[in-house]
Amino acid sequence: MHDIRTERQIVAQQILGRLISLIPILFGVSIVVFLLVRLVPGDPVVSLLGMEATPEAIAALRLRYALDDPWIVQYFTWLGNLFAGDFGRSIQSGREVSSLLTSALLPTLWLSLAATIISLAIAIPMGVVAATRRDTAADAMASLLSLFGLSMPSFWIGVLLILLFAIHLPILPASGYVPPSDDFGLFLWHLVLPAITLGTALAAAIMRMTRSTMLEVLQTDYVRTARAKGLPRRKVIWTHAFRNAQIPIITLIGIQFGQVLGGVVITETIFSWPGIGKLTVDAIFARDYPVVQGAVLVTAGLFVFINLVTDIIYTVVDPRLRLS
Amino acid sequence: MSTVESPPAAIVARPARFPSSPRAILGGGLVALAIVVAIFAPVLTPYGPNDTDFLAVLQGPSLAHPFGTDELGRDILTRVFYGARVSLLVGLVSVLASLAIGGLIGAIAGYLAGWTDTVVMRLMDVIFAFPSVLLALAIAAVLGPSLGNAILAIAVVNLPVFARIARAQTMVVRSLDFVEAKRALGFGGWNILTRTILPNIAVPILVQGSLLFAAAIITESYLSFLGLGAQPPTATWGNMLRDAIGFLELAPWMAWFSGLAIFLTVLGFNVIGDALRDFYDPRTA
Numbered sequence: 337m338h339d340i341r342t343e344r345q346i347v348a349q350q351i352l353g354r355l356i357s358l359i360p361i362l363f364g365v366s367i368v369v370f371l372l373v374r375l376v377p378g379d380p381v382v383s384l385l386g387m388e389a390t391p392e393a394i395a396a397l398r399l400r401y402a403l404d405d406p407w408i409v410q411y412f413t414w415l416g417n418l419f420a421g422d423f424g425r426s427i428q429s430g431r432e433v434s435s436l437l438t439s440a441l442l443p444t445l446w447l448s449l450a451a452t453i454i455s456l457a458i459a460i461p462m463g464v465v466a467a468t469r470r471d472t473a474a475d476a477m478a479s480l481l482s483l484f485g486l487s488m489p490s491f492w493i494g495v496l497l498i499l500l501f502a503i504h505l506p507i508l509p510a511s512g513y514v515p516p517s518d519d520f521g522l523f524l525w526h527l528v529l530p531a532i533t534l535g536t537a538l539a540a541a542i543m544r545m546t547r548s549t550m551l552e553v554l555q556t557d558y559v560r561t562a563r564a565k566g567l568p569r570r571k572v573i574w575t576h577a578f579r580n581a582q583i584p585i586i587t588l589i590g591i592q593f594g595q596v597l598g599g600v601v602i603t604e605t606i607f608s609w610p611g612i613g614k615l616t617v618d619a620i621f622a623r624d625y626p627v628v629q630g631a632v633l634v635t636a637g638l639f640v641f642i643n644l645v646t647d648i649i650y651t652v653v654d655p656r657l658r659l660s
Numbered sequence: 661m662s663t664v665e666s667p668p669a670a671i672v673a674r675p676a677r678f679p680s681s682p683r684a685i686l687g688g689g690l691v692a693l694a695i696v697v698a699i700f701a702p703v704l705t706p707y708g709p710n711d712t713d714f715l716a717v718l719q720g721p722s723l724a725h726p727f728g729t730d731e732l733g734r735d736i737l738t739r740v741f742y743g744a745r746v747s748l749l750v751g752l753v754s755v756l757a758s759l760a761i762g763g764l765i766g767a768i769a770g771y772l773a774g775w776t777d778t779v780v781m782r783l784m785d786v787i788f789a790f791p792s793v794l795l796a797l798a799i800a801a802v803l804g805p806s807l808g809n810a811i812l813a814i815a816v817v818n819l820p821v822f823a824r825i826a827r828a829q830t831m832v833v834r835s836l837d838f839v840e841a842k843r844a845l846g847f848g849g850w851n852i853l854t855r856t857i858l859p860n861i862a863v864p865i866l867v868q869g870s871l872l873f874a875a876a877i878i879t880e881s882y883l884s885f886l887g888l889g890a891q892p893p894t895a896t897w898g899n900m901l902r903d904a905i906g907f908l909e910l911a912p913w914m915a916w917f918s919g920l921a922i923f924l925t926v927l928g929f930n931v932i933g934d935a936l937r938d939f940y941d942p943r944t945a
Contacts, residue, residue, distance in 0.1 A: 360782055364785070364786030365789050365790070486930055487930050489881050491919075492919030503909055597794070601793055605886065616797070632790070632798050636794070639791050
């Protein structure tokens with residue numbers, strides 16, 4: 337019992353250490369996002385309020401963000417507002433940026449989750465088969481598919497899927513979103529094409545990593561021993577080899593999930609999926625900088641958080657890391 | 661002062677089989693094709709990229725227009741050829757810039773270690789904390805849509821990748837005997853860094869460069885797809901696909917060929933990058 341508690345303490349310490357190491361990164365991220373609007377040529381007030389702002393609105397904003405003060409004061413005022421949940425107001429709609437972000441977050445999470453599930457379901461079995469049947473036709477086919485998946489730009493995949501499934505064989509909708517609480521079936525129906533579009537590159541990357549890690553693990557002594565003991569092939573592959581191949585795969589999923597978050601920008605734009613990505617693009621074209629700032633900040637925050645979770649998961653999955 | 665010869669880098673020690681591997685030929689062929697059409701575009705097609713023909717609007721592939729025409733009657737094959745110029749230019753300039761700057765930053769951080777290393781690498785971590793497409797998008801949006809800003813945005817997001825690799829490699833190389841020997845002989849830090857360390861860390865950085873070239877082409881196409889790259893009427897593969905979205909039912913060919921061009925070029929760079937990586941690091945083959 338005593339040993340287990342110590343081990344837990346070690347894990348807790350490691351997680352705490354990672355949390356602390358995030359603080360400078362998050363600070364840096366907030367500085368970059370703060371500077372983004374200051375880099376826009378011209379007056380930041382015009383950037384934040386639009387050209388038709390009244391003098392009163394301009395004066396109020398100057399006061400609220402301390403725009404007449406030095407940049408360092410402005411930054412901390414802005415940061416203080418963020419901590420109070422005040423992301424500013426959208427120039428376009430006048431709505432609170434925080435409420436726009438909240439309503440866009442869920443569709444993005446559904447889409448990212450669906451893309452990840454689809455890609456795992458395809459990539460892990462394919463990677464394992466490619467590794468266990470190395471240099472066969474199945475291996476060659478899997479490697480070719482993954483190379484294709486990595487090289488196809490996601491918007492092209494999206495457009496080809498729309499052409500095939502929404503125009504030629506009109507069986508799936510070309511765009512739109514139905515909240516799962518309204519009609520779960522319709523929600524799934526609308527989710528299929530964007531999720532495949534977003535998941536293709538992820539599946540390709542996971543498949544490659546699964547294959548190469550499994551190849552390494554399959555050559556280790558303990559797998560050879562398991563085989564020599566006469567264990568069934570399936571048990572050797574999944575229980576002995578795959579369990580040990582998980583860590584690099586989990587790490588890669590964490591890294592790739594960030595790319596998924598970047599990819600939602602394109603996918604959501606093509607499929608009119610009302611998530612953070614589409615919100616960002618729409619705000620960029622409306623020159624709605626408070627929304628751009630908020631959306632970029634939240635996406636980067638989410639990315640950093642996912643990397644943290646990945647770190648924690650593999651500390652928990654791998655006893656070697658836990659005790660090191 | 662006598663000179664200390666660096667040991668031959670891995671690139672010299674390995675047998676020169678690389679150029680003849682089937683994958684290298686496939687990748688090299690695809691990339692060469694993109695380069696040839698980009699350079700010889702004016703000779704390869706009788707049309708200009710912005711020549712409109714209102715009597716030949718939205719025509720399907722034919723002998724006169726093998727890839728069909730768009731909504732202004734422009735020849736899509738011609739625009740695909742000219743689009744190669746933008747993609748390759750953005751890939752080349754952005755990757756070279758981030759490779760040179762990121763590589764140098766990483767090498768300096770790895771060589772000096774200490775607080776320089778900490779500060780520089782934390783800065784790189786901050787850039788890394790943004791999904792790359794999103795950061796490129798935000799930078800391009802803030803600076804204004806243009807080809808130059810797209811190149812700058814892509815170069816910035818790739819900086820930390822090169823910096824991290826260069827740093828890790830430098831930390832390995834700097835404690836090796838031949839570097840220690842140069843230091844003992846009184847060579848300066850800059851001399852050691854540029855004459856001894858950089859040549860010895862070049863291979864993994866160049867391999868990564870090939871893979872990032874592919875990523876840069878995709879990112880450029882995303883930016884121009886969203887209207888944040890080179891502006892119309894300049895033909896880019898991304899903005900051709902954006903135009904195609906409005907005509908998917910009437911003229912699906914508009915969407916086929918620009919996407920195919922991106923796919924084949926990116927495939928070429930990925931295959932070369934993979935072949936290079938497997939050649940220098942056979943464990944992953």
